Amino acid sequence: MDLCSPRSTLVAILVSVLVCCGGAAAQGPGTAYPATAEVSDQKAGSVLLYPYYTSGSGSANAHNTLISVTQTADVPQPTRIYLIRGNGTIVARHICLQAKQTASFPMGTLDAGNTGYIVIVAVDADGCPMGANTLIGDAMVKRATGHSAALTAYAYAALFSGTIGGCGPGSTTANVNLDGISYNRSPRTVAVDKVRSRADGNDTVLVLNRVGGNLATGSIGSIGSVSGTLFNESGTGFPFSFNVAQPQLVQTITNTFPATSPNFGTVVPPGAIGWMKMAGDADIGLLGAVINFNANAGAAASAFNGGHGLRALTVTPAASFVVPVGPGCS
Secondary structure (H helix, E strand, O other): OEOOOOOOOHHHHHHHHOEEOOEEOOOOOOOOOOOOOOOEOOOOEOEEEEEEEEOOOOOOOOOEEEEEEEEOOOOOEEEEEEEEEOOOOEEEEEEEEOOOOEEEEEHHHHOOOOEEEEEEEEEOOOOOEEEOOOEEEEEEEEOOOOOEEEEEOEEEOEOOOEEOOOOOOOOOEEEEEEOOOOEOOEEEEEEEEEEEOHHHOEEEEEEEEEEOEEOOOOEOOOOEEEEEEEEOOOOOEEEEEEEEOOOEEEEEOOOOOOOOOOOHHHHOOOOOEEEEEEEEOOOOEEEEEEEEEEOOOOOOOOOOOEEEEOEEEEEEOOEEEEEEOOOOOO
8 A cells, every 4th residue: 555656766866865874964953863873762764663553443532643754854765664563463554755744644544443563664666675864753642541652763773875785676575684784773671761659540551562573474573581670769679571472562560560579569669669671581672662641640740641662771683674675656
């Protein structure tokens, strides 16, 4: 499905002019953000990962996500969207962005009744991944439970210029290796920088995604075994572990998840805060988000709603995507 009109094959040439050794041309005063900086939700890139989307199967008034993607450069940019549902199935879309264009899409229209995460890849006219570190984006999420957040997309910068090596008009797939050679590395250990007490009315949802998989065949691996530590306000750690048989976890933090001894309510009692970190037992990429809802936010000075992406503490070169290749915006 195309979400735009066709583009000229000159796109790849024009965009490559803006890219030198994997770095984008400066978009304003100051020095261009270095492409070699690791994945971040505070920069532009050639691959964007939106850590969470959800949409209701009925009315989207209370349960929906609005995703946006922006081309910051002065040339058009073909892109491909991959909607990776929590159960591992994949839906692909094409977007042809005009120069300096922002496009927004409600997930209630694109993928109603599903939850997952999103990968957007900058491509050339043949559908090959390309180094065009000019894409930024975000997702505005709202759930019927009251949880809502503005989640900025994580950007992986390409460390090459032009079209990725080995891909051309006759190719059927290409590798997007998040290895620190082709693109920035992916987080392996991630953290929730603050977890508030449930006894104070807080309901915190943790989203965790496995980064990587074959988007051409729909083979997205599960997260598998995860080990982590919950820290109390004094910095004492309490270990936990869990297993996820799908590529995405969406789980409320309670006295039974994550399972610590003593339980969460004891580690983070009324009036206190804590934090937590976690990593896959296997060498996999992880990213995600945390969203908190407190029904007393409008009446209590200490109660807040909102969310953000998980913080990256360590990175790994092991994550990669296999993407299908073929004209979609040519």
